[in-house]
Amino acid sequence: MALISANNLTIGYDGHPVLSNLNFEINAGDYFCIVGENGSGKTTLMKTILGLQQPISGAIEFGEGLAKNQIGYLPQQTDVQRDFPASVYEIVLSGCQNALGKKFFYSKEQKALALSNIKKMGIEHLKDRCYRELSGGQQQRVLLARALCATQRALLLDEPVAGLDPNVTAEMYELIKQLNDDGLTIIMISHDIQNVQGYANRIYDVAEEV
Amino acid sequence: MIDKLILYLSFPYVRYAIIVAVLIALCSSLLGVTLVLKRYSYIGDGLSHVAFGALAIATVLNYTNRMVIVLPLTIISAILLLRKGQNTKVKGDAAIAMISVGALAFGYLIMNLFPSSANVSGDVCSTLFGSTSLLTLSANEVFISGVLAIVVVGIFILFYNKIFAITFDENFANAVGTNVGFYNLLIATVIAIIIVLAMNLVGSLLMSALVIFPALSAMSIFKSFKRVIIFAAISSVIGALTGLLVSILVGTPVGSTIVAVDVVMFFVCYVIGKVKG
Numbered sequence: 302m303a304l305i306s307a308n309n310l311t312i313g314y315d316g317h318p319v320l321s322n323l324n325f326e327i328n329a330g331d332y333f334c335i336v337g338e339n340g341s342g343k344t345t346l347m348k349t350i351l352g353l354q355q356p357i358s359g360a361i362e363f364g365e366g367l368a369k370n371q372i373g374y375l376p377q378q379t380d381v382q383r384d385f386p387a388s389v390y391e392i393v394l395s396g397c398q399n400a401l402g403k404k405f406f407y408s409k410e411q412k413a414l415a416l417s418n419i420k421k422m423g424i425e426h427l428k429d430r431c432y433r434e435l436s437g438g439q440q441q442r443v444l445l446a447r448a449l450c451a452t453q454r455a456l457l458l459d460e461p462v463a464g465l466d467p468n469v470t471a472e473m474y475e476l477i478k479q480l481n482d483d484g485l486t487i488i489m490i491s492h493d494i495q496n497v498q499g500y501a502n503r504i505y506d507v508a509e510e511v
Numbered sequence: 512m513i514d515k516l517i518l519y520l521s522f523p524y525v526r527y528a529i530i531v532a533v534l535i536a537l538c539s540s541l542l543g544v545t546l547v548l549k550r551y552s553y554i555g556d557g558l559s560h561v562a563f564g565a566l567a568i569a570t571v572l573n574y575t576n577r578m579v580i581v582l583p584l585t586i587i588s589a590i591l592l593l594r595k596g597q598n599t600k601v602k603g604d605a606a607i608a609m610i611s612v613g614a615l616a617f618g619y620l621i622m623n624l625f626p627s628s629a630n631v632s633g634d635v636c637s638t639l640f641g642s643t644s645l646l647t648l649s650a651n652e653v654f655i656s657g658v659l660a661i662v663v664v665g666i667f668i669l670f671y672n673k674i675f676a677i678t679f680d681e682n683f684a685n686a687v688g689t690n691v692g693f694y695n696l697l698i699a700t701v702i703a704i705i706i707v708l709a710m711n712l713v714g715s716l717l718m719s720a721l722v723i724f725p726a727l728s729a730m731s732i733f734k735s736f737k738r739v740i741i742f743a744a745i746s747s748v749i750g751a752l753t754g755l756l757v758s759i760l761v762g763t764p765v766g767s768t769i770v771a772v773d774v775v776m777f778f779v780c781y782v783i784g785k786v787k788g
Binding site: 351352353368369370372373374376379381382385386387388391392395396398399401405406407429430431433434447448451457 | 548549550669670671672673675676679680682683684685686687688689729730733734735736737739
């Protein structure tokens with residue numbers, strides 16, 4: 302049984318299909334890369350995997366006891382976030398919100414988890430800095446640390462290197478590769494086919510399915 | 512000056528006014544940060560006009576406790592407006608303009624068609640700008656305002672972590688299983704309560720100033736969400752207290768004096784923020 306599988310999946314907005322009859326399986330430990338041109342429906346596919354929108358037909362199935370809310374998510378940045386007054390620690394800690402359950406406040410363990418993920422991403426020195434003052438690459442590390450707080454198993458990344466310069470892009474890919482080597486299943490959306498070929502063990506081109 | 516102040520403070524209605532002002536200022540500033548960051552500033556403004564329309568209806572119907580009508584109507588509008596904001600097909604700002612101007616027009620129309628007192632323009636003016644209404648609050652209204660304010664602060668503290676998560680990144684919150692719809696509903700309801708409360712203090716036209724200025728002041732100086740919230744609350748309370756005392760001593764209208772103090776504080780904070788870098 303695969304970790305995540307799509308069966309005859311058709312996705313789109315308001316009943317208009319963007320991609321139809323998708324079939325794929327993502328296994329535990331995969332570095333699964335979904336590639337395609339801008340506007341090809343990659344983000345729609347990812348939102349459907351995350352359950353943020355319903356498929357038009359077909360279904361996404363989770364196996365091996367993976368729950369929908371156990372997938373960590375690195376979204377593309379929004380305008381709101383770019384000038385958001387919050388410290389790095391506050392943002393990373395908010396990754397624990399699914400573990401909060403019916404409780405109101407974060408536990409010691411959750412705070413420790415946030416700190417250890419900050420260390421893991423190598424941004425310990427930025428812990429108390431304001432998010433809006435960080436560089437693009439640093440901001441991505443913060444959001445990655447937050448995503449790690451939400452999952453031990455699978456990480457979904459939406460264009461993680463968009464807008465980063467080539468050096469930082471390479472660093473980011475190495476960081477993600479390292480997480481994959483540590484046992485995390487990586488699902489990445491990208492239009493950067495050349496670079497991801499060196500890292501991903503499976504590449505899924507949405508354009509070929511249409 | 513001091514003698515005059517002591518004399519005024521010996522009247523219970525002045526003390527009520529001060530207590531209510533502090534409570535209202537406190538809770539209006541809390542969600543201001545969320546509203547500003549989520550680009551919802553104008554929803555507060557639109558809702559205050561709705562509250563004006565609702566108040567006109569309540570006045571005409573001669574309800575002794577006008578909150579019974581004003582609060583539910585404002586809450587319903589808040590929920591509708593926040594829903595619209597999420598739906599990209601209907602332009603959020605157009606919906607707000609439509610509802611707010613419509614409510615304002617109907618409110619004024621109703622008050623003129625069915626005048627409940629001889630001085631309609633006086634009534635309208637005090638609803639729009641707050642004027643002296645704060646000093647004429649009954650003990651009962653002070654009690655209701657106090658309870659509502661405490662409820663708002665309580666909800667905010669309990670749900671602080673979730674409110675932060677949703678303000679920063681709604682998509683992420685949704686993806687990891689937080690019930691974003693419910694919390695948006697909660698935020699909308701609390702905003703509506705705050706607006707109805709704040710209308711007593713500064714009137715419906717000036718009300719969004721009470722929500723926005725403390726948040727903007729805090730955001731120009733502080734760099735963590737918690738500090739921004741705490742400073743917004745402090746500066747809002749200081750603004751309300753200063754404004755109220757000045758208005759009592761000098762005899763200026765309560766609402767506009769408080770807002771004027773808030774505006775001055777914003778510019779001071781803005782300059783401090785620029786200098787600090």
